[in-house]
Amino acid sequence: MKNIKNKIGSILCWIALFGSVSCSKDSLRDVFKRQTDQMSFDYISESKVMNIASSEKWTVVSSNEWIKVTPTAGEGGQQEKTIELTVLHNRGDQRSGVVTISNSKKSYDVSIVQSQGNLTLDKAFVASSFTVNQDITGAKVTIPYLKGSDDDFVNVTATLQGPGASGISIENLEDYKLQVGDGFIPLELSGVTKATGEIQIDLDVSIPSRNLTQKFIVKSRVKVEGGVDPLESPTVEVIKLLPRLAVLDWGKYVKGSGISRKFELELAATQYGAPIRRYASQSDWLSSTSIGTGSYFFDHNRFVFGDLKPQTTYWFRLVHKTINSTNVDSDITYYMFTTPAEEVRGANVILYKDFDDFWFGGGVIYQAFGVQPTEAQIRAALDPRTDIAKSTDFRTMSWNNNLGSTFSGNLGPNNAPLLYEAYWDGANYGSNFSSSNYGGWYGENAFPATGAMRMGAATSPGYLTTPKLTALKASSDIMVTINSAPYFEPYHSWGEDGLRHYIIIEGDGVIVDGGATMRVKESDQKVVVECTSNVNPINNGPLYTTTKTTTHKIKVTGATTNTRIRISSLPYNASAARVRFWLDDIKVEKL
Secondary structure (H helix, E strand, O other), X not given: OHHHHHHHHHHHHHHOOOOOOXXXXXXXXXXXXXXXXXXXXXOOOEEEEEEEEEOOOEEEEEOOOOEEEEOOEEOOOOXXXXXXXXXXXXXXXXXXXXXXXXXXXXXXXXXXXXXXXXXEEOOOEOOOOEEOOOEOOOOEEEEEEEEEOOOOEEXXXXXXXXXXXXXXXXXXXXXXXXXXXXXXXXXXXXEXXXXXXXXXXXEEEEEHHHOEEEEEEEEEEEEOOOOOOEOOOOOXXXXXXXXXXXXXXXXXXXXXXXXXXXXXXXXXXXXXXXXXXXXXXXXXXXXXXXXXXXOOOOOEEEEEXXXXXXXXXXXXXXXXXXXXXXXXXXXXXXXEEEOOOOOOOOOOEEEEEOOOOOOOOOEHHHOXXXXXXXXXXXXXXXXOOOHHHHHOOOOEEOOOOOOOOOOOHHHOOOOOHHHHHHHHOHHHHOOOOOXXXXXXXXXXXXXXXXXXXXXXXXXXXXXXXXXXXXOOOOOEEEEEEEEEEEOEOOOOOOOEOOOEEEEEEEXXXXXXXXXXXXXXXXXXXXXXXXXXXXXXXXXOOEOOOOOOOEEEEEEEEEEOOOOEEEEEEOOOOOOOOOOOEEEEEEEEEEO
């Protein structure tokens, strides 16, 4: 009976090991138990207790210096013992350690896991706007942080930029002490706002104790208190980016909407630096001096910049200008882009011209508006190669406008020699077009625009002839590649001109393959090629978001230094379709 009672007592003692049931000394003989095999801790310094029961002397040993144990030893007995485990603040990734509980007969390992305590900074913020002439002293820029420690000290260097920053300042912080856990780093603004526009706040944050550095850009704006609202700031995207040409787009324009279509445009090397190019005195893009409000209409707000530098970062700045009293100009929109590297052409390319160094006239292929000096301004010794000319605040015009031909008339070599030298290598070839020795570029009704040429006038054919292929040292096979597209005026009654034009070999050479786009071979030296249509047959509007050029490849045998390539419209016929077309990217390769 006594044995049965002892067994029952031992069972009850086991069940109530960490409860309130007391066990006799005899019943705890050879008992060695622990409350758990694993304990989890937060990243902060934290203490937890654990109960153990041992019938003889015991010890507790931490294998990690960041885990502290109290007490580390105790006497055996009938009562369970409590030990306290404390982890130090974890400033890094999650970590694991071990505490070993032992007596003379046995030992247990208790796993200790502490969550990661990496300090992180969240996105900084500030009030979304202030009003002009407002005293903003006491307003704050705030940087949230997570999992700070009281021995973390922060340094912040803050700078203000933008038109709205006039009249205000921001403090820097040095050795700002964080609190344990989550909190905020405050930087105080002060002063009185003076001008409307964007405020950009640049923050350089360093926390040496964590080897942490981070940069933030925070934006606010200063607006007029009361009164009318500004126009909505446009959202800009780049739709074409070449080494020397960029087309920026800020959305479709709804015809008849009554909203201004007048813009202030700047290109700069830095976000807030002086402009490289600025066009602010232009006509509204709905006025009769640029794009007519009548028979044709251009869907997109776009602008083209030519003659850029390859592998260069630019900032495009845009303001939507008001034209009535119901609103004011928009805030500045800032858009950054970087031009790609110039394409590396092989030694077999003996002639190449892409017209991307042309920077005035609309971007016809891309349906983009462009800057346009007058013919009088060009004749007044305007050198299109200079930064001064490119930054002059000329008017902007519709995307299908161009200037006169640079081979004759008002803009020929006699009246505008600098234009001829810049775009057609006039200093090298001269301008005696009638001479049998003349070997340079020549054309009639060949009108330059940004990134392309227009061949032909409304009632006259046009052409462009390349220089003689002097790089050829012997009779050779060559491949002539060009891109072209039919001229069109969107939503006009006729839509676009004819799809076909000539590619002609002058001098030596025979066309042996007219390529996939050839429709007629009129002779061994003349083929008719056909372009893809760009007109929506339902409404005579654009079929594509940018004009789709067609690539033509013509193989020629027997080309020599006397060979030239002429790209020409078909002969004009009053009863036939118009014959104008756009020309882009001429390349001649030796095969």
